[in-house]
Amino acid sequence: MTAETGIDQGRSAFRENRWTEAFENLRDADQHGGLPAPDLERLATAEILTGSITAGVDTLTRAHEEFLVVGDVEGAVRCAGWLAVHLMNIRQAARSAGWLARGQRLVKELAEPSAVEGLLLLPVALGKLYGGDPAGAFQVFAEIGAYGQRFQDNDLAALSLLGQGQSTIMLGNVDEGLRMLDEVMVAVTAGEVSPVPSGISYCAVVGYCHLTFDLPRALEWTGALDHWCRGRPDMVAFSGQCQSYRAELFQLHGAWAEALKAASAAQAYAVKGDAEALYGGYYQQGEMERLTGKLDAADASYRLAAKSGHSVQPGLALLCLAKGDPEQAQTLIRSAVAASRPAMRRRLLPALVEIELAVPDLVAARSASDELEAFSLECPKPMVLALSWQADGAVCLAEGNPEGALVSLRNAWMVWQELGVPYEAARCRVLAASACRAVGDEASALMDLEAAHAEFLEVGAAPAAARAASLIRGINQAEPSPLTQREVEVLRLVASGKANRAIAADLFLSEKTVARHLSNIFLKLGLSSRTAATRYAYEHRLVS
Missing domain, CATH: 1.10.10.10 (Winged helix-like DNA-binding domain superfamily/Winged helix DNA-binding domain)
Incomplete structure (x- = not known):
């Protein structure tokens, strides 16, 4: 096969999202005669999408240099911009900054304005977003959007709106931010956005749905991401992250065997090159192991997840609690909460309430519950309301207010039922049983415990099932004796x-x-x- 034939076949495969075939044909053509700069850029994209991020960075570097050789400064700047983004994603900050600086220098040589000027703003905006300056990030993302609109660049337009939505959520306006993310997905699902920005958008949108407890949205967009990945079976990048999100959703909906399979699939993609799947694959596996009572295995999984650089809280703190060390659990969760930005802090609050009650520190538990309630008033999504009511019910019970606890717990249980989250619904019934006993309603307590016990057994939550069984025995043995x-x-x-x-x-x-x-x-x-x-x-x- 001649180099020209390989290039033609590689370009055709690239257009049709056949990444392995595109990579093989373009690589062979490169080895037999070299590739022009645009095809080196295509080869780099194919390498990145099939999991060879290091090779992709090297090839994109070659494409940058080839663009300079032929005098295409715009192409060289575009490569520099994407190199800065890719290196930032794999946490090579110095190299990323270097490529950004080179792109900013070269852009001054352009004869007229270009969309690549907006691309060079992307690493700047991401730095502000992840550096704790969402307001500054929003402004830079808006500038990127102006370039996208001016030059009819769909990739820039989508990434701009994505970043504005993320920033808006970080600033506390969750509903408006999610509406922006929905609009991004309209363009992505319509095929208006190129592969890498599409993958970035899919994973970011699903991640923020989880971050904001928007379970229906998370289900819908995870399904769309899964469909997109299945249509590209040889794609590694983004596919592992998709499996991580699927694992979390399976766990919430009580399909724990499927959750473990999805977590394992995420781990396999991490090995193949989707580095972002390392965290989710092992963290979700750790969650399953903790809930099923395999505590040593959970500890090992959390440690593997931590190698990604992401926090493994609240899982690790809850594992300490499961091992009978509430003080250590308290230390870990308080430290994590103190170090977290608002959006992540909210995801830690339910665990914080549970651990503070176990210590017990009722004042701290009530404070965390009140903070969760305040968030539920700002963002009254079903899952947020359920978490808030459940936390309030647990705290009311500890404070000696079983009547108030029952109201909150029944509300939480109904929402968990509607959302199809059986494990949390069963946990609510266990708490409600304690409240019923406190007001003298032994019959209702027994019914709640028996229902919870059956649900725990159904999902495979052995420790929770054993606890419910012991409480059932306690009620049966506490029946009034007919004897004097x-x-x-x-x-x-x-x-x-x-x-x-x-x-x-x-x-x-x-x-x-x-x-x-x-x-x-x-x-x-x-x-x-x-x-x-x-x-x-x-x-x-x-x-x-």
């Missing part, structure tokens, strides 16, 4: 093996009185022998 206090004393001595004469001596009664008490015991309990009475005493913990 004196009859209980006689029954205990019968169970210890003593004859009527010895019992009479111990209790300073006559043998006739002991015999009458024993007859009453048999009658009330429906028993016919001392052996049966002894068994009853042990089953109802009247004796050790």
